[in-house]
Amino acid sequence: MPDAVLPAHELLKPAGEALAAWAVFDPAWYLAAYPDARADLGETAPQAAVLEFYLEHGQRRGHSPSVWFDEAWYRDMYPDVVDAVRDGRVQSGFDAYCRGEYRMRSPHWLFSDPLYRICSPDLSEEVLAAGGNLNFYDHFLKTGAREGRIGHLLFDPATYRAQLDAGDAEAADAIGCHLHYLSHLAADRPEPATSICFDAVWYLLRYKEVAAAVAAGAFLGALHHYLANPTPSAFDPLPEFSEAWYLRQYGDIHGVVQARARRNGYEHFLLHGAGELRSPGPTIDLGYYVRTHEAVRAEIADGRVANGFLHYLTVGRRLGLAPLPAAPLPPGPPAVTEQQAAVLHGLRAEAMLAGAARAVLDFTGETPAVSVIMLLRDRFALTLTTLASLRASYRGDIELILVDAGSSDDTRRIGRFVRGARVLRFDVALDFNRAANAALNCVTTDAVLLLDSAVELAPGALDAALGRLLGDPGIGAVGGKLMRAHGRLEAAGCMVWGDGTLLAYQCDADPLAPEANFVRDVDFCSAQFLLLRADIARQVEGFDDGLPAGLAADADLGRRIAAAGARVVYDPAALVTRLTATTADAPPDTAEDDAPAAALLRRHGTVPRPRGSAEPRAQIFARTTETARRVLFIDDTIPLRALGSGFVRSNDLIQVMTLLGYRVTVFPLNPVPSGPATIYADMPDTAEVMHDRSADALEALLDERRGYYDAIWVARTHNLDRIAPLLRPIAAGTRGPRIVLDTEAVVALRQAMLAALKGTPFDTGAALAQEFANAALCHRVVAVNAQEAGTLRGCGLANVAVVGHWREAQPSPRSFIDRGGMLFLGAIHEDDSPNRDALDWFVRDVLPLVEQTLGWETRLTVAGFAAPGVSLQAYRDHPRITLRGPVDDLLPLYNAHRIVVAPTRYAAGVPYKVHEAASYGVPVAGTTLLCAQLGWQDGREMLALDPADPAAFAKGIVALYRDAALWQTLRDNALARILTENGRANYETAVRQVLED
16 A cells, blocks of 8 residues: 655645545635635635645634545544644644544544445455555545445445436446535535435434524534534434433443544444344334344344344334334233143144054163152053153163053053053052152162153253252252243242242243243252152152142152251253143142141241242242352343453353352343353353343342342443442442442553554543542452552552452363464454454564465464454455354364464453463463563563564564474463462452452
8 A cells, every 4th residue: 555644735736646535635615615715715716826725724724625524523533633733733634634644544524444444345455555545535535435335334325326316326326426425415405315324304303403503504414413513422313223322221332432432322333232232222122123023033144134223224114023022021821821732732642642652662771870750640642742751851771660540541551652661550549649659669779750740851851950969969859940831930949938838939930031040949849850869758758648749748848858958959951841731730639637838837837047928029038048148240241251352251250159159140231142042051050140131120120139139240340330320329228238340351541552552642540530430339349460450459449359360271282293373362342342453453464474484384263252243354365364253162273273372452451362372271472461461471471572563573473383392381381370370269269258358
């Protein structure tokens, strides 16, 4: 690319002489735009005189030199330019742009330099240079606009051109829609639509003062006002987006806008928020819209539309697709009744009989790990369905004990269809209690499953329960998540109240409800699926025959298991679906004269801890028998490891808290784009994960659970700012939970580094004061390293603790000679993020120098999460780069590569990726910044290279890549640091001290 760092008076030239299209001076436009210049020069001044006037006087008056550069907008956009003009370092904003700012800054309200780069991945520096373009804006003006390329988020050439008549369309094709639009406005013609994402007509009707300003000539039109007004967060671009709502709803974005990293919330939403399923306002729930409408998901997956918001504006609004639930979802059952669903289950079971008769279920085996007891009484088809699901759910050997209590259908011939079962026959109609007690005498295994004969086991249900029971000798019984025939919950564990009454927790709730999907100790579980330790079952002598089969007998058994010193555990992974309707499946009436509640009280007395009535708030406390400390963990989203960045550390914190015995509730402030399967696969099974909630539900949760939590852990300072109004009353109380602010990284330090990198002024002290304005609400403040802890103490914060990273050493086994290639691993959530900057800089400035020495050995693998809207397309066809995207299993990736590169030029916190690479035994070539953040030594645990010197950076990488001895030294020393500093024991101690000391 040609380079020309010249002042305006040397670069600005008449047409045909300028190096760049934006440096062409247009005297006719200038005189038309500035009446004061026209008055001084006259209507017929020579072109040279007009140019001279602009250079001598116009710059000082704040004039623009042409339609391509907006002086007023530029000064407002970049305040440092105002200082430079005032100090006399430059003559104008245009002069500053000519002197080198054209390389990185946008010159006009209708052109975004960063966006053009993203939308034009085919434009490399070589392509620009070959075309004689000084920068990307030069390319856009010369050819890009006429090619229909996108230069701004709110100007779509196709949308604009579609409204023009034939003559205007032809003119727009000739000069480009961009110039045609500006000329159209300058001629006082009606403002056409420029994008589906901006409604100019609505905007002028909504903001009467704007319409008046446009009519007075202060602005060219609605879009010009929206993009150039001095209070960008005060205006909405169209009815579907609320700026105030968005910034209030997403406090992290409010901080970004305040720091001027984004012009307003709408800019963030279009670039990132829509792809992250953030909602644009109260009238559109974008997560609901995408998840509910299959056609929307299909069109996004096929690339026909970029995100759900654009789909709604272009298609969904016209078709009437609902952007919100019509009304809050009812807590009761769905449209299909339980009785109807039971009939369907029965018909399906009957339809399967022909196949079942020919495919005998085989339960023979020599070493059964579990005994299964079932009571049979007719219902042959449902019984076979239950047994088939049992066989499919668990592939190990099973000791199957069937108690036939007076069946009259084909159940009497069950042995013809089930091989290996032991059948106990009774001519009388036993209830489940007596049948189970009889069968317990036949059990030869260490674990026994009590199972209803009309249920269906989900895949892995018995495996999960067995793993839970046999993995902890303190557990006496494991119960499952019971689902009713029509898909609602029957029970997620059960409770005994102080007066002896019983409650099935979460009855009729959604099976995916967070409250029903975490492991916990409970009073008792239903015997429809109850896995017992056989010695405990014998010790307590099974069921009490004096109680009716059902919840009363199940509760009595649970109380006696607890009295024997064992626990009853609810495990939602053991999912069982009832195939009959609960009302049609009541056990025979064998109750004693007194009611079951009175019988329980007479046998066991009140429960060990006092409880009130079964109202919702009391249920939160009564749903578990545990007395562990409880933590509410709040973050941007559910911290999945695949998201990278600080979310891996948050995930580790939650894992360690649960390992320490804390009961953790994970609460996301933003809607969660991932499905429940992805979420639960990445979270500890004892954590309650509120995947269906977001910020607007936090106040209700805090109110419903007053007194429940011992600590509230807030990850990231912008989240503290967002929920500070809710936390102030809690912080003011004398007995409220401990509030912990986990900074994860000090953002002001990162911003200061970025400003230094760009050469722009930055007030670090003011930024720190703003960042931690609400930190006084917190009892403890957590930093990720000692360096940032010192910064926090310097801000006047007390009780600062350090909690770094948890990594266990697990070195990948391949030797130096068996590895090849470089690995860059890091999440990229935004285009202006540190990881994106590092990757772009490394590929542009360092990789070619590495290739000069390594030649064909040069191979860079880029792996990690990339947020919607972040495009790495420019590297897809690079001969030396392989894009892997998110990788679930990192061991093979680390095992294959020889070194990891970490070219981070600005960042805060501690680089998790370096700790991770070190734990896998892969040496890192990184920057001096990362080495300092880690407290490591150059040449001992990693290579610390200066990003200001690309040649030296490349030389260091080549040295590490070629030198086996250096490679081994760094590998060994880094592993030693991981072992001594980042192991579980140290991490547990640090977390416990924050929560308890």
